[in-house]
Amino acid sequence: MHPQPFQSRLTVPFSHWTSDSLRRAIQAAGVALWSWNVAEDTFVMDEQGFGMWCVEQTDDLKFEDLSARIHPADRDRVRAAFTATRGVEGAYETDFRIMVGDDIRWISARGLGNDSGMHEGHLYGIFLDVTGRKQAEEGHELLAGEMSHRVKNLLAIASGLTQIASRSSSTAAEMAKDLTTRLTSLGRAHDLVRPLPGHQGTAALLGDLLSILLSPYEDMGAFSGRIRVAVPRMGVGEGAATTLALVIHELATNSVKYGALSSDEGTLDVSGSLEGDDIKIVWMERGGPSVEPSKVSGYGSRLVARSVNGQLNGVIDYAWEPEGLIVTLTLRVAKLAN
Template identity: 35%
Template sequence: MDHEKVNILLVDDQPAKLLAYEVILKELGENLVIASSGREALEVLLKTEIAVILVDVCMPELDGFELAAMIREHPRFQKTAMIFISAIQVSDIDRLRGYEMGAVDYVPVPVVPEVLRAKIKVFAELYRKTRELERLNRELEDRVRARTAELENSTTKLRESEQRRSMAIAAGKMGSWDWDWISGDWMWDEGQYRIFGVSPDSFAVNPANVQALLHPDDVEQLRKAVAEFNKGTRAYETEFRILRPDGEVRWCVGTAAATVDDSSRVVRVSGVTVDITERKRAEERQNLLAREVDHRAKNALALAQSIVRLTRADEVKAYVNAVEGRINALARVHTILSLSSWQGAELSRLIDEELAPYSLGGQIVLAGPEVQLMPTTAQTLALALHELFTNSAKYGALSTRSGRLAIGWQVEDELLTLNWDETGGPLVMPPKSRGFGTRSLLASVESQLGGQAQFNWRAEGLLCRLEVPLTRKAAATAPGKFDAASAAELQRASG
């Protein structure tokens, strides 16, 4: 897959080692930048955007630990991934020191090419995805700023129009009024009545009735505005809320100007009221969208980092495949959620997406109603299903053509119950200890969703039961649905 290359900085004082690292990492297709000393590495960092730093611990003048400390002191490089290479036996104290300086991993000498490539590849991809999310965030911020500028420009034009005392009233959005300061008589035009949601046939315009339509929290500021005219103020503008008789709250901006007699005494106050409710709502939606995008970007990075850090495997290929599989499962559920504008995801769709990589020819039977999952529930359950499918394809019913898998689910009292029933596959032996997949599945379903996961390692195939609350209220009451026998069974099944 074509992608933008990232820069990988190789730091070592021995040319032979640098050449070896170049040969090992060449097939990754990234830009390899060479530095033969710590000081040269710092110069490169100041001029070049670096994704991953591979640095030798033992170097003259400035060793790897000192270089890492100097890099971390710079705000630009506080999150740059650094991998230490050490040709000597590193003690636990040295490892802790390295991690404190910002190292993300150690590679011993002699270097195993496959291991080094796998580690560099993971952090290069994470850097690339992080930059893509930052780019999308900047584009969104630019759109929000452009829209805000449009709104500010529109408001400026409106104020200029009001200052010129143009009384051209837009139907339903603007209203004008006139207040005789001496007699106390009021005059409203049709637009003013419409904004306040009252009829000229039944509403008498007087101070008491008008105040009753003002939002209680804004009454005092309008009283102060009236008092300003007695102190010599000739014009006033403010935003306020009205509470219509039908209960609807509307936002308005009001502009008022005083007319004075020859002795500078106020004799009349005239004004324009503009309904700006839609503008206010648009601003709220934009602010909410910006916060939501920022939140989702951080969550996606946190999940990806957790997957990379927590995945364990005996071989490099198995490690890479496990990480890619879990990140791809996360990407698939994110695609589904994006299509629904992050309103939720159908359970059947999650299962179909996990089935897609397999050609099973009728080995799987699905049964259950349409269930809409909240975004957080969908993300966690997608990863849990991925672990079940992956385990079955490697060791269970889906690893042989004779195997069968039945997946059924139902919902009762906002509690989703999903049964995973494997038969016809290889003979199943209960595990002596929980693998990472089982531990992560239990942690995600029980800790994150407040649900329960039960495993029964039958000889004829795995039987798994997941109970997932669909709402926070259901999550609070879900533990009560399990009796002592169920708890004992879960303990025996999971070892």
């Protein structure tokens, strides 16, 4: 048998499509059509455009009516971009943010520039909601920055753990064994900083979680030395555990690099208390070098603040005292259990 020649499933040529067919195709693609009367500075959009911008349908739409929706940081740039379209050769594309209630959407405006693209005093183009693409790009940038930050932190931690192991060992063999144990513990702690696939895992006790995270940095083990943990007995859900682990991991890293855990005499006290519907966790460093806020106010601190505020609905406060850093975490008990 000879293969049958390919036959297109499109039975109606494009040239024979009705206006209703074109309208349905445009709606299916999520595209909004617009035209701009350059002389009168008025806009005309289709129904999908008004829905995308969440503005009331009207026959007298001005550019400034849309400007009210544009994010303030993008407003002047968008106005300049539209004004400059008459001097643009060929196709152009401008991405910007609009505000719809508490939500922020990304819109892409596309069209043909130069007077050659003008017809009877109008320029034409489309609006396209590209929020999903922009969020994916931001997520990739955030992931790349976070991975770079964690690699740098791990190298700094390994150096700090080597110094800790050298202080408590008398021979090279003892130091190798001690350092291996600490790095193994660090691996266990690092697993808690990443989400598990398939929603694996169950709730953990808060004290146990902190013990695992801080065990690589303890000089004498079992928190009998310079690290002390005393928190209420309560469960932490797997979602909150990942976020809390990231926060504690970052604080411990900064302490090894700059704070109490970088010093032979430094101590760390982590305590907790219940206050109504909240739990207050206090991270108190003593006996280390004086730490300047600028040393720990980079990407890591922004990541911690975003995690505490956005994912745990909590608050984090820093007190830069001469005796050492004090960090206070105030979290909702119900949120921590999720």
